[in-house]
Amino acid sequence: QVQLVQSGAEVKKPGSSVKVSCKASGGSFGSYAIRWVRQAPGQGLEWMGGVIPIFGTANYAQKFQGRVTITADKSTSTAYMELRSLRSEDTAVYYCAKDRQLGMAPDAFDIWGQGTLVTVSS
Amino acid sequence: EIVMTLSPATLSVSPGARATLSCRASQSVSSSLAWYQQKPGQAPRLLIYGASTRATGIPARFSGSGSGTEFTLTISSLQSEDFAVYYCQQYHNWPLTFGGGTKVEIK
Numbered sequence: 001q002v003q004l005v006q007s008g009a010e011v012k013k014p015g016s017s018v019k020v021s022c023k024a025s026g027g028s029f030g031s032y033a034i035r036w037v038r039q040a041p042g043q044g045l046e047w048m049g050g051v052i053p054i055f056g057t058a059n060y061a062q063k064f065q066g067r068v069t070i071t072a073d074k075s076t077s078t079a080y081m082e083l084r085s086l087r088s089e090d091t092a093v094y095y096c097a098k099d100r101q102l103g104m105a106p107d108a109f110d111i112w113g114q115g116t117l118v119t120v121s122s
Numbered sequence: 123e124i125v126m127t128l129s130p131a132t133l134s135v136s137p138g139a140r141a142t143l144s145c146r147a148s149q150s151v152s153s154s155l156a157w158y159q160q161k162p163g164q165a166p167r168l169l170i171y172g173a174s175t176r177a178t179g180i181p182a183r184f185s186g187s188g189s190g191t192e193f194t195l196t197i198s199s200l201q202s203e204d205f206a207v208y209y210c211q212q213y214h215n216w217p218l219t220f221g222g223g224t225k226v227e228i229k
Contacts, residue, residue, distance in 0.1 A: 035218070045158075045166065045209055047218040061217045095165055100177075106213040108156035110177060112165035 002027030004034075004096050004113035011119045012086050019082040020116045022096030029077035030054040033099040035109060036070060036081045038092040048094075051079060052104060086120045093117050124148055124212050128221035134229040135200050143224045145193040145210035154214035157186055157195045160223075161206045169208075170195065200226070 007021040022034060035050035049060035053072035060068055064083070072079045079096055094116045097109035125148040135141045145155065153173040158166035168177040170186035173193055183198040197204055205228055210221040 044222045045211070045220040047220070059216065097165075100168070100171060106154070106216060106218055108168055108171040108211065108213055109158075109166075110168045110171075112167070115165055 002029075002032075002098055002111050004098060004111055006094075006096060006113040006116045009117040009119070011121065014087055014120055014122055016086050017082060017084040018086060018118050019080055020094050020096075020118070022079045022081070022113050024077045024079070024098075030072075030074050031102050033104070033107070034070075034072060034079040035097050035099065036068075037095045037097055037109075039095070039115075040089070040092040043092075048081070050099075053079065055104075057104075083118075086118075088120050091118065091120045123217055124151060124215055124219050126210055126212055126219050126221035128208075128210055128224045130224060131222070132225045132227060134227050136229045137202060138199050139229075141197040141200055141204075141226055143195040143208055143226075145188075145195070145221050147191045147193075147212055150190045151212040151214035153189050154212055155186075155188070155193050156211045156213065157184075158209045158211065159204075159206045160209065166209065197226075 005023050030053040033050050033052045036048040049070050051058040051070045051072045058070045069082045096113040098111040099107040100110040127146045129144045155173045157170040160166040174186045185196045187194050207223045207225045
């Protein structure tokens with residue numbers, strides 16, 4: 001059974017960048033897409049984008065295009081989400097999640113990381 | 123972008139009673155619809171995918187139905203651990219989108 005373990009909480013200044021990691025264990029990392037979803041305090045879930053490690057190809061929600069980069073390192077079974085030009089509205093819990101099935105098509109998420117709180121404050 | 127709308131925003135239910143949550147899509151998503159449960163301080167948990175298939179380990183009191191634009195999650199007899207926030211998600215098209223959430227609280 002795959003487990004996803006994310007890096008710890010971050011506090012960032014407006015205008016800076018943050019890079020959150022998501023390490024997979026217990027399964028085949030490269031074959032399944034890893035997606036990133038965020039949740040602002042008291043709010044709902046928002047899909048940001050994802051990557052398929054064996055292909056290295058990523059796709060992004062239009063809202064975050066140009067500001068986010070999602071990558072994967074097969075050698076360490078770790079996915080990364082970097083968000084740049086941070087503003088206060090980016091304060092949220094950021095989750096990585098694994099697609100339920102193999103392939104490039106959109107899918108439901110059957111395994112989630114524990115979440116990483118990113119606080120943007122001057 | 124497909125807009126997902128959950129109703130009601132809050133559902134007050136007595137333990138042991140039935141809860142019915144509705145999710146509407148702004149255009150057809152076929153059966154590419156998932157339901158998640160989220161408790162405070164925890165990550166979401168997949169309950170239902172394909173509109174009606176329970177995920178691994180999900181109790182039979184959770185059931186999903188619907189296709190196209192109208193979907194329902196039913197919890198047949200609410201247990202104490204079921205009081206949480208529920209989300210629907212479409213995965214028919216990019217971008218993936220979620221409904222705003224329904225909070226199921228104790229009446």
